[in-house]
Amino acid sequence: MKPIRIALTKGRLEESTVQLFEKIGYNCEQLRNKGRKLILEVPDANLEVVLAKAADVITYVEHGVCDLGVVGKDTILEYGGSFFEVADLGFGKCRFALAVKKGTDFYAGYKVKTIATKYPGVARQFFADKGMDVEIIKIEGSVELAPLLGLSDGIVDIVETGTTLKENGLEVTENIISLSARLIVNSASLKLRKKELEAVISKIEAAI
Amino acid sequence: MLKNKLIAPEGTRDILFEDCTARRKVENKIKNLFVSRGFSEVITPGIEFYDVFSSDAHGIPQEKMYKLVDSKGRLLALKPDLTMPIARLAATRLRDQVRPLRLFYSQNIYTITPALTGRSDEIPQIGVEIIGAGGKRTDLEVLVLALEALQSCNLDDFRLEIGHIGFFNTLIGKLNLDEEQTEEIRTLIQNKNYPALNDMLDRMEDKKTAASLKKLPALFGGEEVLDEAAEALDCPEVASYLEALRSLYQSLSELGLGERVSLDLGIVNRTDYYTGIVFKGYIEGLGTTALQGGRYDTLLSDYGKEEPAIGFSINVDAVAKVLLPALPKNPVPDVLVFAEEGFEVKALLEIRKLASHGFCAEFSTFENFDESRRYAIKRGIPTVYVVNDDLVEVRLS
Numbered sequence: 001m002k003p004i005r006i007a008l009t010k011g012r013l014e015e016s017t018v019q020l021f022e023k024i025g026y027n028c029e030q031l032r033n034k035g036r037k038l039i040l041e042v043p044d045a046n047l048e049v050v051l052a053k054a055a056d057v058i059t060y061v062e063h064g065v066c067d068l069g070v071v072g073k074d075t076i077l078e079y080g081g082s083f084f085e086v087a088d089l090g091f092g093k094c095r096f097a098l099a100v101k102k103g104t105d106f107y108a109g110y111k112v113k114t115i116a117t118k119y120p121g122v123a124r125q126f127f128a129d130k131g132m133d134v135e136i137i138k139i140e141g142s143v144e145l146a147p148l149l150g151l152s153d154g155i156v157d158i159v160e161t162g163t164t165l166k167e168n169g170l171e172v173t174e175n176i177i178s179l180s181a182r183l184i185v186n187s188a189s190l191k192l193r194k195k196e197l198e199a200v201i202s203k204i205e206a207a208i
Numbered sequence: 209m210l211k212n213k214l215i216a217p218e219g220t221r222d223i224l225f226e227d228c229t230a231r232r233k234v235e236n237k238i239k240n241l242f243v244s245r246g247f248s249e250v251i252t253p254g255i256e257f258y259d260v261f262s263s264d265a266h267g268i269p270q271e272k273m274y275k276l277v278d279s280k281g282r283l284l285a286l287k288p289d290l291t292m293p294i295a296r297l298a299a300t301r302l303r304d305q306v307r308p309l310r311l312f313y314s315q316n317i318y319t320i321t322p323a324l325t326g327r328s329d330e331i332p333q334i335g336v337e338i339i340g341a342g343g344k345r346t347d348l349e350v351l352v353l354a355l356e357a358l359q360s361c362n363l364d365d366f367r368l369e370i371g372h373i374g375f376f377n378t379l380i381g382k383l384n385l386d387e388e389q390t391e392e393i394r395t396l397i398q399n400k401n402y403p404a405l406n407d408m409l410d411r412m413e414d415k416k417t418a419a420s421l422k423k424l425p426a427l428f429g430g431e432e433v434l435d436e437a438a439e440a441l442d443c444p445e446v447a448s449y450l451e452a453l454r455s456l457y458q459s460l461s462e463l464g465l466g467e468r469v470s471l472d473l474g475i476v477n478r479t480d481y482y483t484g485i486v487f488k489g490y491i492e493g494l495g496t497t498a499l500q501g502g503r504y505d506t507l508l509s510d511y512g513k514e515e516p517a518i519g520f521s522i523n524v525d526a527v528a529k530v531l532l533p534a535l536p537k538n539p540v541p542d543v544l545v546f547a548e549e550g551f552e553v554k555a556l557l558e559i560r561k562l563a564s565h566g567f568c569a570e571f572s573t574f575e576n577f578d579e580s581r582r583y584a585i586k587r588g589i590p591t592v593y594v595v596n597d598d599l600v601e602v603r604l605s
Contacts, residue, residue: 059325059326062325062495063326063495063496064494064495064496065495080322082399083399084399084400084401085399085400085401085404086400086401086402087402087403088403088404185400186495187497188490188491188494188495188496188497189495190400191367191369191428191470191472191490192365192367192490192492194428194429194470
């Protein structure tokens with residue numbers, strides 16, 4: 001039988017996902033010692049694991065080359081897409097927030113504000129909901145630098161503990177939305193392989 | 209700019225050889241089926257007035273449409289949908305024709321998809337519309353047609369999933385929500401986003417209805433779903449929809465199509481457009497929906513004629529993509545016919561004869577035999593005919 005393929009987000013969410021799999025009782029030997037292999041097997045479970053960057057997890061699941069995916073809500077909000085988002089895995093908890101230089105009032109004045117962010121889609125939506133025109137600049141690396149260098153009035157970014165912000169003299173002015181890791185499913189797969197996929201999904205849900 | 213002339217615009221591509229064969233094969237098989245059931249083809253223009261697609265009730269988001277301006281400054285759209293132009297046609301030129309109208313189409317639609325996602329902006333669709341007929345019988349006919357259309361393409365495994373828009377619309381109507389909240393709940397059900405849906409519905413006052421809505425996205429599977437739904441959905445108004453689905457499912461089973469059919473009461477796409485049964489087709493090996501359809505009894509009134517209608521469309525490329533690996537590679541001709549100076553007409557007559565016997569013969573444009581032979585070897589053509597006073601067959605090993 002064709003194995004079920006699951007795409008996992010590399011990095012921040014990887015360790016927690018592997019722990020979750022171990023809790024289910026999956027043999028995670030290959031996942032622990034992955035070397036350079038890109039497609040890993042979970043023996044005895046008819047499961048193949050692909051490790052990918054967050055946005056790629058969505059792409060793979062959307063196109064149906066992976067049946068399931070584990071990805072952060074931040075990526076889902078930024079990239080969107082059509083798939084089923086069936087479970088909140090409870091780990092990788094953080095939030096999107098608007099942060100500015102400590103002591104400044106972001107909303108003061110009538111000048112168009114500039115926002116630096118790695119998540120232009122999320123930032124645009126947030127300010128569109130407020131009916132506010134802002135200029136958005138996409139930054140690839142440490143977004144915190146932008147207001148410090150005077151490039152932007154504020155940033156929209158993921159905040160976990162707030163330590164990085166504090167150390168750089170920034171503070172959260174507004175929380176946008178809470179985030180965590182999600183289990184997503186390709187919509188055609190769920191329909192064509194309902195039994196097999198539901199079995200895996202319920203195992204994962206039971207282990208959360 | 210200089211380089212743009214060498215490439216196809218994003219979201220489009222050149223379709224070559226086997227891809228064309230696969231596409232035409234799908235189109236022909238399905239077309240023949242439609243014709244055999246009394247459907248007539250219509251071709252609507254590739255460009256339409258933007259207004260055709262921009263009605264308040266059923267419009268298509270403007271950011272998804274390719275737009276142009278005509279010579280009078282009016283806005284046009286490359287058509288993003290085939291049903292709306294046909295509704296326009298049915299309400300105007302075909303206004304006084306006998307009902308029901310059984311129409312089919314096979315044309316491209318154009319839609320703007322997000323860049324770099326591997327999705328196509330130009331999608332060939334084939335489908336039917338029955339206009340001027342409501343009720344169970346028509347629903348059944350169209351479902352059978354949809355199943356048979358997929359079946360006619362010799363697919364390994366496919367599934368038609370049936371739902372009814374009434375479940376969502378009835379339940380959500382009881383909650384008296386504004387448009388924004390309704391849309392939010394609809395999206396959560398569509399994405400089967402159980403955690404967020406539960407959070408959202410826990411805030412509702414009508415606990416009974418909220419509990420039923422929570423269960424909606426999980427109600428999918430085989431016939432057993434109908435019994436589960438009867439218990440799970442605490443709402444007498446939806447009993448008639450369950451009954452309708454049960455009766456359709458039974459008829460389809462009697463036709464031997466039961467194992468191809470499943471149910472999903474959580475199908476809630478375009479809830480403002482569909483008014484009755486809705487369905488989607490999935491094919492093994494394809495991550496997206498290959499077929500979409502449903503009943504849309506209010507669309508025609510946008511164009512000034514109120515009458516029921518139902519239809520579906522199939523993404524021809526999606527089906528062709530699944531069939532492609534099993535198709536033979538682009539065939540090479542059986543024979544290359546080379547005419548010596550002065551024997552061109554004789555050679556062409558010979559080609560006509562070969563073709564009438566079912567062979568594929570190509571006329572050599574080269575001036576001499578050696579070049580013809582070299583060309584045949586490169587193309588992998590197994591035989592060269594040399595036409596002079598005589599006719600010599602040269603087999604190339």
